[in-house]
Amino acid sequence: MKKVLKTLVICVLAILVLVAAQTLAVLAGQATIRIGMPKAVTPVLEAVIYPVLSFFGLKLIAGKKNGFSLKSYRIDKPQVKWYWALTALALPVAVVMSFVLLNGSWTVIRHRPTIGLYWSFMVYCSTV
Numbered sequence: 001m002k003k004v005l006k007t008l009v010i011c012v013l014a015i016l017v018l019v020a021a022q023t024l025a026v027l028a029g030q031a032t033i034r035i036g037m038p039k040a041v042t043p044v045l046e047a048v049i050y051p052v053l054s055f056f057g058l059k060l061i062a063g064k065k066n067g068f069s070l071k072s073y074r075i076d077k078p079q080v081k082w083y084w085a086l087t088a089l090a091l092p093v094a095v096v097m098s099f100v101l102l103n104g105s106w107t108v109i110r111h112r113p114t115i116g117l118y119w120s121f122m123v124y125c126s127t128v
Contacts, residue, residue, distance in 0.1 A: 010061060010068070017057035025050040044092065 028049050029042035055078065062068040070076070 006066070010066060013061050014058055017061060018054055021050050021053035021057055024053055040096070 025046040029046040032041050032045055033039060055075070058075065059070055062070055062073070
C-alpha cells in the first residue's frame with residue numbers, strides 16, 4: 001500500500017512539473033513579445049524551454065531518493081548530434097532570410113469559431 005501511495009504521489013508531482021514547465025515556457029514566450037522581439041521567436045523559445053524544464057523537473061522527481069530512474073521510463077539523456085544542431089539552426093534562418101528578401105510582412109488573422117475560442121494564424125503576405 002505504501003509503494004502504491006508513493007507511486008501515486010510521484011505521478012501527480014510529474015503532472016504538476018509538466019504543467020509548470022508549460023506555464024513557464026509560455027510566460028517566457030510572452031515576455032519576448034513584451035520586450036519587442038518578433039512574434040516568430042515565441043514558439044521557437046517555447047519549443048526549447050518546455051522540454052528542457054520538463055526533463056530536468058522529471059529527473060529531479062525520479063531521482064535516486066525516490067528509487068526511480070529515468071531509464072526505467074525509457075527517458076534517456078538527450079544526445080545532440082552536430083548535424084541535427086546545424087539543421088535546427090540553419091532551417092529557421094533560411095526561412096526567415098527568404099521572407100526578408102521577398103520584402104513582405106507578417107499579418108495576424110483572427111477569427112472566432114462557433115465553440116467560442118479565438119484562433120489566430122500568422123500569415124506571411126508577400127508584396128511582390
